[in-house]
Amino acid sequence: MRHAYAGLLLLCLVSSHFLVRAATLSGKALVIGKDYFSTGPIRERYVKVGTGANAVLVKVEGAAAKRLRTGMTVNLKGRSIAGADGSQGHFAVDTVEIKAQPGRLGRGSSGLQGDAQYQAKPQRGLLQGGLPTEQMPVLRSDVNTLFLPLSFEGCTKAAGGTYSKPWYTQADVEGLVFTGGSTGISLASLYSNCSYGQTTMSRATSRVAPVTKLACSGTSVYGNAYSAAGACSFADFQGWAEAALTAAAASGIAVNTYFYKLIIVPEGTSCGWAGLAYIGCDGSFSCNSWVDARYLMGRTASAATNAQVAFHEQGHNLYLNHAASYDNTGATVEYGDWSCAMGYCCANRCYNTPHAWQQGWLSMQVLDGGLLTAAATVTATFAAQTVARSSGLKVKISSWAAADNIYLGYRLAEGGDAALSSIYSNKVNVYTFPGVGTGSDSESLSFWLGAFGAGQSFSHAKAPGLVFKCLTLSGGQATVTVCRKSASGVETLQTCAAGLDGDCDGLKGVADPDCASFLAPPPRCPQATAVTSTAKPSAAPPFSSTQPSARAANISSTRAPFTPSAGTFTSLPATALSATQPRASFPSAAQPAPLPWASLAATP
Numbered sequence: 346m347r348h349a350y351a352g353l354l355l356l357c358l359v360s361s362h363f364l365v366r367a368a369t370l371s372g373k374a375l376v377i378g379k380d381y382f383s384t385g386p387i388r389e390r391y392v393k394v395g396t397g398a399n400a401v402l403v404k405v406e407g408a409a410a411k412r413l414r415t416g417m418t419v420n421l422k423g424r425s426i427a428g429a430d431g432s433q434g435h436f437a438v439d440t441v442e443i444k445a446q447p448g449r450l451g452r453g454s455s456g457l458q459g460d461a462q463y464q465a466k467p468q469r470g471l472l473q474g475g476l477p478t479e480q481m482p483v484l485r486s487d488v489n490t491l492f493l494p495l496s497f498e499g500c501t502k503a504a505g506g507t508y509s510k511p512w513y514t515q516a517d518v519e520g521l522v523f524t525g526g527s528t529g530i531s532l533a534s535l536y537s538n539c540s541y542g543q544t545t546m547s548r549a550t551s552r553v554a555p556v557t558k559l560a561c562s563g564t565s566v567y568g569n570a571y572s573a574a575g576a577c578s579f580a581d582f583q584g585w586a587e588a589a590l591t592a593a594a595a596s597g598i599a600v601n602t603y604f605y606k607l608i609i610v611p612e613g614t615s616c617g618w619a620g621l622a623y624i625g626c627d628g629s630f631s632c633n634s635w636v637d638a639r640y641l642m643g644r645t646a647s648a649a650t651n652a653q654v655a656f657h658e659q660g661h662n663l664y665l666n667h668a669a670s671y672d673n674t675g676a677t678v679e680y681g682d683w684s685c686a687m688g689y690c691c692a693n694r695c696y697n698t699p700h701a702w703q704q705g706w707l708s709m710q711v712l713d714g715g716l717l718t719a720a721a722t723v724t725a726t727f728a729a730q731t732v733a734r735s736s737g738l739k740v741k742i743s744s745w746a747a748a749d750n751i752y753l754g755y756r757l758a759e760g761g762d763a764a765l766s767s768i769y770s771n772k773v774n775v776y777t778f779p780g781v782g783t784g785s786d787s788e789s790l791s792f793w794l795g796a797f798g799a800g801q802s803f804s805h806a807k808a809p810g811l812v813f814k815c816l817t818l819s820g821g822q823a824t825v826t827v828c829r830k831s832a833s834g835v836e837t838l839q840t841c842a843a844g845l846d847g848d849c850d851g852l853k854g855v856a857d858p859d860c861a862s863f864l865a866p867p868p869r870c871p872q873a874t875a876v877t878s879t880a881k882p883s884a885a886p887p888f889s890s891t892q893p894s895a896r897a898a899n900i901s902s903t904r905a906p907f908t909p910s911a912g913t914f915t916s917l918p919a920t921a922l923s924a925t926q927p928r929a930s931f932p933s934a935a936q937p938a939p940l941p942w943a944s945l946a947a948t949p
Contacts, residue, residue: 370394370403370421370436371444374413376624376787377579378661381617382690385679386667389579392421392436393630404579407438414787416447416627447627476710476725479739483543483705484663488536489550491603493557493589494518494638495611500561500573503615508573511556511611513642518609519553521641521650522546530693530763532652535686538761539695540706541734552603557592559585577616585610586633605662607655608635612644619690620654622661625787634658640690653691660687664787665700671792671807682776682793684756684769695761698730698737698754699778699791709737709752712827714745720831720845724816724824727753731760732821740827742808749777749792751808755823756796772796773815773823777807802851810834812849838863 372394379387390410391402405413405421413419420442425435494515497508523546525531533546562572563584571584586608594600604626610616619640626632640654668688670681682688685697701707710725717723717740728736740751756762758770775794780786797803802814810830817824831840831847840847841860848859855864 368423368425368436370405370423370425372403372419373629374415374417374419375402375630376413376415377621378624379618379621380657380690382619382680388624391579392419402579403436405436405438409441410438411788412441412443414447415623415625416629417443418445419443447625447629476712476716476723478708478735479702479711480708481702481705483540484703485544487550488544488546488605488659488663489603490546490605490607490659491551491593491598491600492518492522492553492607492609493586493593494554494609495585495589496556496558497561497573497611497613498558502613503574503576504613506613508611508613511638511642512644513556513638515553515555517642517650518556521652522551522553522655523548528649528651528693530652532655535652535656535693535695535761538731539701540704543706543734544704552598554589554593554598555596557589559588559592563588565591573614575615577614582608582610582616582621582635583633586631586635590631605632605634605659607659608633609638609641610635612637612639620658622658624661624666625664626662632662634662651691651693653686653693656686657690660696660700661787663704665696665703666786666788666790668697668700669790669792671794677790677792679790682791683766684774684793685791687791688793692766693761693764695730697776697791697793698774699752699776699780701730701754702737702739702752703778703780703786706734707737708735709739711739711741713741717827717829719829720840720843720847722826722828722846722849724826726822726824727755729755729757729821729823731757731762738825738827740808740811742811746809748807748809749779751811752776752778752791753813753823753825755818757821769796771818772798773803773813773818773825775803775805775808775813804849814851836860836863 370392372392375391375393377389377391379389381387388411390405390413392405392413393400393402395401403425405423407423409423410421421436421438422440422442423436423438425437494511494513496511498510500508502508520531522532525534533551536544536546559573561574562570564570565584565587569580569584569587571581571588575581586606589608590600590606600606614637616637618637620634620636622634623630623632634655636654636658640651642648642650665687667679668682668685669677669679670688672678672681680689682697683692684694685700686694687696687700695701696704696706698707698709702709707730710727712723712725725738727738730736736754738753740753742748743750752775754774754776756765756769756772756774758765758767762770774796776791777794778789778791780789792807794805794807795803797813797815799815799818802812804812812828812830814826814828815823816826828846828849828851830849831837831845834848836847836857836859839845841854841857841863844854846853846857850857850859852859854860
């Protein structure tokens with residue numbers, strides 16, 4: 346007998362008899378992320394074709410398939426091929442036609458619904474200080490989850506030997522989820538602290554099922570054949586989830602009341618991943634995630650428990666991609682941002698600034714090209730991310746350049762960020778993120794570019810033309826300046842005269858040596874010096890028209906006076922004079938304002 350919850354679950358896989366042929370598929374898309382922290386993540390994409398008991402799930406591949414997002418209704422054109430393992434059909438995608446965007450994003454009754462939410466725009470506001478603010482609607486107010494710890498006790502492992510009984514109990518898992526277990530940091534406290542109480546997980550709406558011993562092999566209610574000794578194919582881990590839900594429903598748990606399901610896989614499977622999850626949940630499928638018990642509960646009763654891997658995998662359910670960085674060669678390190686729970690596992694910390702904004706947890710100040718004009722400098726003060734939800738600064742560099750937007754976040758090692766490394770703590774961290782805050786961002790990586798402390802400046806090639814400087818870090822607040830270079834990146838007559846900072850070196854106008862050549866006052870003419878002659882003047886004959894004057898005689902006593910001869914001068918018409926002679930230039934309203942030295946008083 347099939348249970349009511351089964352309509353949300355994935356259906357049977359297409360058989361190995363798939364032939365290679367041109368084809369068109371129509372159905373609902375599903376994207377799955379597998380997290381191998383030692384080697385890197387893997388994305389897998391599927392399309393559910395058909396409905397009810399006749400539905401099949403087809404794995405799709407190819408560059409065009411990267412456009413798929415969980416919950417999309419799509420038409421795919423391509424070629425169907427047999428799976429390399431002989432057990433699963435694949436579909437090589439040539440073109441993707443998106444018929445409809447995902448529906449509900451798991452917001453609950455108070456959240457936005459359907460396509461309107463998927464394309465939601467940030468809400469705008471105005472801070473008291475004058476800078477505009479921006480906040481996404483809170484994605485999920487209650488992460489109501491059913492936790493399903495599994496056991497394969499006595500079953501044969503793929504690598505040989507048999508599974509032991511898990512050391513942890515239902516009560517141990519409850520401690521990790523709700524009270525903090527051995528570390529005092531629970532999954533519920535991470536949600537509450539990192540979201541300022543806007544997103545919660547509680548015993549009232551979430552539940553841990555008893556540890557469930559599954560059969561060593563079997564077939565799920567939808568035909569997925571699974572085995573404890575299997576290769577951890579989709580049929581295996583999906584079959585484990587379906588079998589666990591069947592057992593939970595049989596024990597009286599109303600599984601349909603929980604939007605999220607987190608399956609705790611016992612140590613010893615051949616999976617190799619720390620966890621995997623559906624990337625985004627819009628209600629088209631049961632919203633599942635899986636974690637390896639070693640990362641969550643430890644290997645022994647004395648080991649420290651850690652909620653971070655669950656926080657990471659459920660972050661994927663909540664449409665978050667990984668937190669990355671760049672190595673010294675500029676290559677992407679996909680888990681490289683250790684300031685974020687979506688980076689490497691497993692130090693306790695919150696999501697980074699752009700991912701917290703993506704969840705709707707932060708109200709950020711915003712600078713765009715209209716406020717941060719070329720050669721301008723703007724000062725902003727914002728709270729640390731663990732102090733208040735009005736935190737961070739978003740620089741919309743995309744409004745004037747072909748670059749991803751910049752996010753500044755002040756991070757402190759406290760609260761949900763208690764284990765934050767000193768690399769990030771008590772510093773302003775700089776991130777890039779291309780997303781706009783909607784469900785389509787589920788494939789958008791954030792990148793950590795670096796961090797800077799009080800009195801330090803920061804620039805980066807991924808933030809072209811921007812220079813950041815931290816003025817103070819005090820009282821849980823950071824005050825920074827953001828300077829945008831001029832188009833040339835150097836000082837010019839215009840930037841110097843206007844008191845702007847074209848090269849963003851922090852100096853302006855007469856205080857900037859680069860402006861010296863533009864702002865130096867014009868040279869003054871030397872003053873005339875009286876000369877007194879001691880020679881006695883000689884008597885001069887009376888002046889006549891044919892004799893030089895006494896002054897001329899003093900200048901040249903031997904040269905005869907010049908008498909013009911015929912043809913020496915040519916009379917020019919007035920028009921010719923105006924065309925060849927320079928005219929005086931007079932100020933007009935269209936001319937630039939006087940330069941600074943114009944107001945200087947004359948010096949004797």
